[in-house]
Amino acid sequence: MSTEKWNRRQILTVTLGVALCLSLAANVYLSANNRRVNAQLGAQRQQALSDVVSAMVDIEVNLQKLMITSGAAQSVSLLGETALLARHVETGLSQLPMRYEGASDAMKFVGQVGQYALSLAVQLSDGSMLSDEDERQLSDMLGACQALNAHLLSVGEKLYAEPVEAVSAIDGDGAMSWPEEAIAGESAIAYPSLIFDGPFSDARTEGQPKGLTGERAAREAAREAAARYAGVDVSRVRDAADSGGPFEAFGFTAQTDAGALSVQVTGVGAHLLWMMPEQAAYAERLSQEECLRRAQEYLAQRGFGEMEPCFVQHYDGMVVANFAAVQDGVLLYPDQVKLQVSMDSGAVVGAECSQFWMNHTLRENLTPAVTEQAARDALSARLTVISSRLCVIPTGTEEKLCWGFEGQYAGTTYWVFVDAHTGEATEILQVADTQDGEMAL
């Protein structure tokens, strides 16, 4: 009996001992693994930082060279290389563990350097030289580049001094930070303000919606509008969260027979801003054509004016169609409304109208200076044209009246847009077939 008791105790001790050893071994293994992963992560970030610094130094040298180049071809080549390097720096910066407030200014500046370089390269491609204003901007950029480089180099030194700790320092909210200071915080470097025609120009701000007209609506008027857009009685509309920004809007939830719809109605004029079904996936009973017909009817009945479908997809039992406004037969691509039509009931269950309200206004000068035939002659002979249409397209900060051609080459469909005032090809889009429908690239 006592032998058995002793044996029990012995077995228990042995079991606990084995468990302890195993847990210690697992701990040692996991910490070693952790160290390896940390070291690898640290190495990757050090490499990203080195790449960023080296590309920034090349940008700095290129900007200095630009100041003294005498030939346009040389300038264009330096600017092209600078744009590529800026892209490289942006990618590298995003891999570094920085806080937004520090990283975002550096990233914005580098993005602008790249866009500015490209924009200047286009400007100089006709053989013209740098203007005094260009020189001033290049000189400002150079100063900011030098300051950013000096900062990145000092961060690099800290990173090499304490590689693992520096990369694994995680703050309370999950964002990683550098040991002492954020890279190039707003106060650290004064970045120049760059104005040019490009997607990242400082001149391009959110702007005011051109299409929003009418008085500021009261909540009850907006509720009635929401009921009209959702196609239900006003008693089935209840309040939801409002939204701010350039489109200040009232929020509602409308209870339809096929589920709830979230609806936002603009404060100015009580127009539909967006609508979204809370339920996913509808049965597919109706055809795409029938759904498009219902969508067009919806737009006409709710005062959107003349609109045509320009792009159609279908997923989850919904036809998702983009409609563009039409003025004097010209298709206005910037003034788009997107609608989702349930293929089960044919009801419009979703809408996105912010682009429409931002851009919709009466256009002047929709008469082309270039004939359709002359524009067609500017196209590549390899493109087989299927159809053509006069349209307005958005280009960076402005818009252009263009002849739009749908054509085919090697089994792929393209849309080519030729400026209807100058006859120059402005934009080429490739149409790709996806499982949801077509998309333009």
Added chain:
Amino acid sequence: MSRCRKRAVRGITAVLCALMMLACVPRAEAAVAWGSRGEQVSQVQRKLKQWGYYSGAVDGVFGQATYNAVVSFQKNNGLTADGVVGAQTATAMGLSLTGTVAASSSAASSYESDVELLARLIHGEARGEPYVGMVAVGAVVLNRVKSSRFPNTLAGVIYQAGAFDAVSDGQINLTPNEQSRRAARDALNGWDPTGGCLYYYNPATATSSWIWSREVRLTIGDHSFAV
């Protein structure tokens, strides 16, 4: 005595199992399952059709018929019959879930992989939120892609160091549900309930004083959306 030994063996086995589970926790494999869509599903359907398990259309949509076929295949091949094509089932089928075969057009498959990546982020960050809140999270990601202050690719924004908790804690590797996929498509098609917001945070848990200084434009579910 023998009972004691058995108990001891059971104890040791339990400890070993717990340790093995601990070692396995951080790993997450990509899988094709009910609700999945795309080229990988088509590949699975083609294989199953070739071997006579599946008689439906090769449409890239994982529904009831595909699920039944996968379960039969798993039963016949001694695999766990869970209807999910994970690493083991994929290997048995001679497929690789990480290396996707190129679709008819690389541009189209790139769009579809964008949908998938955005859907995974939405699933990891906002599942359980109202549907509008899921689209809003997708819209914030796309607003960042357009903003000069953030990387200019979808993957660049999503994988930016420290940007999203779902990336840091690995939840981005979970298979997204159908709702997350639809939210991703809606966001990619231009639905932006946030009106251009670049940030969101949970006011109940956010500790950064900087994030509180941003202008909040909209609150949906647990998230405040800000610029």
